Amino acid sequence: MAERLSPRAILDKLVSFPTVSSDTNLPLIEWVQDYLTSHGIESHQHPHETDPAKAGLVAHVGPDIEGAIVLSGHTDVVPVEGQPWSTDPFEVVEKDGKLFGRGTCDMKGFDALAVWAIVEGHYSDLKRPLQLALSYDEEIGCTGAAPLIETMNKHFPRGSSTIVGEPSMMGAVTGHKGGQGFNVHVRGFEVHSSLMHTGVNAIMYGAKLIEWANEMNAENRAKEAGPVAATFEPSWTTVHVGMIEGGTAHNITALDCHFGLDFRIVPDESRDDWIARFKAKVAEVEAEMQAVVPESHIALQEKFYVPGLMPEEAGEAEALVRQLTGDNASRVVSYGTEGGHFQDAGYSTVICGPGDIAQAHQPDEFLSVAQFEAGKGFMQKLIVACS
Numbered sequence: 479m480a481e482r483l484s485p486r487a488i489l490d491k492l493v494s495f496p497t498v499s500s501d502t503n504l505p506l507i508e509w510v511q512d513y514l515t516s517h518g519i520e521s522h523q524h525p526h527e528t529d530p531a532k533a534g535l536v537a538h539v540g541p542d543i544e545g546a547i548v549l550s551g552h553t554d555v556v557p558v559e560g561q562p563w564s565t566d567p568f569e570v571v572e573k574d575g576k577l578f579g580r581g582t583c584d585m586k587g588f589d590a591l592a593v594w595a596i597v598e599g600h601y602s603d604l605k606r607p608l609q610l611a612l613s614y615d616e617e618i619g620c621t622g623a624a625p626l627i628e629t630m631n632k633h634f635p636r637g638s639s640t641i642v643g644e645p646s647m648m649g650a651v652t653g654h655k656g657g658q659g660f661n662v663h664v665r666g667f668e669v670h671s672s673l674m675h676t677g678v679n680a681i682m683y684g685a686k687l688i689e690w691a692n693e694m695n696a697e698n699r700a701k702e703a704g705p706v707a708a709t710f711e712p713s714w715t716t717v718h719v720g721m722i723e724g725g726t727a728h729n730i731t732a733l734d735c736h737f738g739l740d741f742r743i744v745p746d747e748s749r750d751d752w753i754a755r756f757k758a759k760v761a762e763v764e765a766e767m768q769a770v771v772p773e774s775h776i777a778l779q780e781k782f783y784v785p786g787l788m789p790e791e792a793g794e795a796e797a798l799v800r801q802l803t804g805d806n807a808s809r810v811v812s813y814g815t816e817g818g819h820f821q822d823a824g825y826s827t828v829i830c831g832p833g834d835i836a837q838a839h840q841p842d843e844f845l846s847v848a849q850f851e852a853g854k855g856f857m858q859k860l861i862v863a864c865s
């Protein structure tokens with residue numbers, strides 16, 4: 479019989495693959511698939527739409543029926559360049575009760591526990607199935623989750639609850655804001671600045687959109703928060719511009735201005751409404767530009783979309799996690815996850831995973847041995863609950 483690896487041995491292996499979001503994750507996916515296959519577990523790769531160097535992986539154990547609990551993790555990690563690491567980031571180094579390595583906390587620790595639980599579940603007499611969903615590109619906009627869910631449902635009976643193992647110190651996190659990002663390109667018309675009334679200064683028109691973001695933040699902050707929004711810090715939808723470039727000289731009206739404008743939307747406000755309001759403002763500014771030079775324009779490119787996670791009333795996933803962890807605190811977080819995609823696809827969804835988000839993306843990222851053990855205990859109880 480094939481060897482059953484410990485969670486720690488699986489973690490060592492997963493961390494050894496440098497699956498930075500910009501690079502391939504295939505060696506990791508193939509290793510997991512081979513490992514599952516060696517135990518007779520069916521799994522399927524989900525190839526990336528455009529990048530042949532990336533794939534997701536889905537697996538199912540237990541009876542061939544609907545209602546599985548899905549264990550969802552991403553396989554990509556953030557870069558290590560420029561970070562002062564004291565150890566090799568792609569090797570798990572245990573020191574002072576901590577497991578150091580890129581992704582140990584976010585979130586290969588959970589991935590390792592999920593792979594371990596799938597194999598343990600396979601050898602248990604499960605009455606309720608477990609499914610594994612390993613994705614790519616989470617760190618660059620959660621774009622891998624939605625198509626992965628489709629692939630999962632093509633091959634296996636549909637699951638009903640999802641546990642997204644982002645670091646939450648093994649507590650239940652039931653909500654987060656949604657994210658919506660745009661690349662904005664304002665295309666103006668160049669003239670000598672002494673004749674600026676005949677040109678279209680892309681920077682100065684772009685500034686009107688940025689000022690709109692300031693106005694929206696002030697307005698949102700001033701209004702009373704809805705019941706879900708009130709649990710967030712801050713309790714309102716924020717509009718943020720984090721980078722900008724444009725123009726070529728002091729005395730030329732700028733031809734181009736590029737900036738990124740991102741929304742973090744509280745779950746009780748509508749993404750569509752915010753997009754519509756933003757586009758209405760863009761149309762207004764564009765009309766002013768085109769009144770001067772008809773060819774000038776503003777182009778919007780959707781950069782990412784991370785649906786918010788809405789706390790569920792009497793959610794099954796939340797109830798399950800509370801039952802297994804004994805955690806009764808209500809908690810929402812400000813980081814985005816793939817949970818919103820699962821919830822959008824009809825799954826009851828909760829976030830629960832080992833480690834502290836404060837460790838994620840840091841040099842010398844670590845997962846405490848105690849949290850990893852707590853995660854293993856959680857998986858053991860999960861298997862019992864499904865048996």
Ligand SMILES: [Zn+2]
Nearest residue numbers: 552584585644
């Ligand atoms: Zn993560």
